Amino acid sequence: MTLVELDKLSKTYPGGDAPAVADFSLEIPSGRLVAFLGPSGCGKTTTLKMIAGLIQPSGGQIRFDGDDILPIPAEKRGAVMVFQNYLLFPYMSVGDNVGFGLKMRGAPKREIKKKVADMLALVKLPDIAKRRPSQLSGGQQQRVALARALITEPRVLLLDEPLSNLDAHLRDEMRELILSIQRELAVTTVFVTHDQEEAVLLADQIALMFDGLLRQYASPAEFYQRPISQRAARFFGGVNFIPARRSDGTVKTSIGDFHFDAEGGARAPHGETVLTIRPEQIQLNAGAGPNTVPGRVRARIYVGRYTRYKIALGEHEVEAISSGEMPGALEVGDEVGVTFPPNRIWIVPA
Ligand SMILES: Nc1ncnc2c1ncn2[C@@H]1O[C@H](COP(=O)(O)OP(=O)(O)O)[C@@H](O)[C@H]1O
Ligand SMILES: [Mg+2]
Incomplete structure (x- = not known):
């Protein structure tokens, strides 16, 4: 040893x-x-x-x-x-x-x-x-x-x-x-x-x-x-990136403001940053709680064990995953509530 x-x-x-x-x-x-x-x-x-x-x-x-x-x-x-x-x-x-x-x-x-x-x-x-x-x-x-x-x-x-x-x-x-x-x-x-x-x-x-x-x-x-940068996150694949202005506990983006847990901002400065969230951590139609913004389904890809959705959020597009086959699954064109849970948001430097 x-x-x-x-x-x-x-x-x-x-x-x-x-x-x-x-x-x-x-x-x-x-x-x-x-x-x-x-x-x-x-x-x-x-x-x-x-x-x-x-x-x-x-x-x-x-x-x-x-x-x-x-x-x-x-x-x-x-x-x-x-x-x-x-x-x-x-x-x-x-x-x-x-x-x-x-x-x-x-x-x-x-x-x-x-x-x-x-x-x-x-x-x-x-x-x-x-x-x-x-x-x-x-x-x-x-x-x-x-x-x-x-x-x-x-x-x-x-x-x-x-x-x-x-x-x-x-x-x-x-x-x-x-x-x-x-x-x-x-x-x-x-x-x-x-x-x-x-x-x-x-x-x-x-x-x-x-x-x-x-x-x-x-x-x-x-x-x-907790990837240290956008490049590190990208290397590990399947991450959404949204430009954001960060202050204490909140980020402002062009699609709305999001709260995040203290840990989520541990490695990022105040000011110009990037909000990241993994597709499997985004919640769809989870109810109108905080951190929820309206989106529209752009594409739906049925993979078997899960379904991948591309969702338009204003000028951005995010990818979300929902496991299994949901009853009343979303169709292309549907409006959908998109929630970024505060404990899943991770902010990286711009
Ligand atoms: N014997 C060498 N002489 C000069 N440059 C080298 C030599 N071996 C590697 N390099 C250069 O060093 C860098 C790192 O190479 P290397 O360690 O082989 O990278 P990796 O294994 O990550 O692909 C590269 O830019 C490569 O061109
Ligand atoms: Mg090598």
């Missing part, structure tokens, strides 16, 4: 005008799985390689359980990286690939053989030790790469987009395997992805990155309920 601390970590590549990673500070709790999430090019792989010791930072520190590990070479750090494209040794058998780390350490042959078998069983690939990587599917190669990483009992496991080259059903299977192994071994793990759904399904905590900067570090639920 290892606590990983990144402290103002930065990297500017030679000739690069902007830093690939800047002032990245983060604590990864011992034994937990943290996802680095962000669009392509935001610095995820660069950060991972600095933790692994494959590239040197331009500034900042990395500590494992309080110890500075930057002077320690990659092979002695106890941080192993699994690459997106597996990078197995093509001319070695699967067994030799998996046993490679132990062989380099000079472990006895019999021990290597036993641990290779254990590792292949752990990734649910028994009986293939004699095959070559080229005789395996992509999903199998990824599992071999994982077994090769885990055989040395690393303190920190670094996974760089391990699911992105797999097709959909394999991705689900591999994701569940990674999660169950991570839980079983309780190895501190960083999982890099550009897919918010993957991050939400796997991670204890998510580090959201844009342009080389850490923008928010929080639990999956917090990203849904």
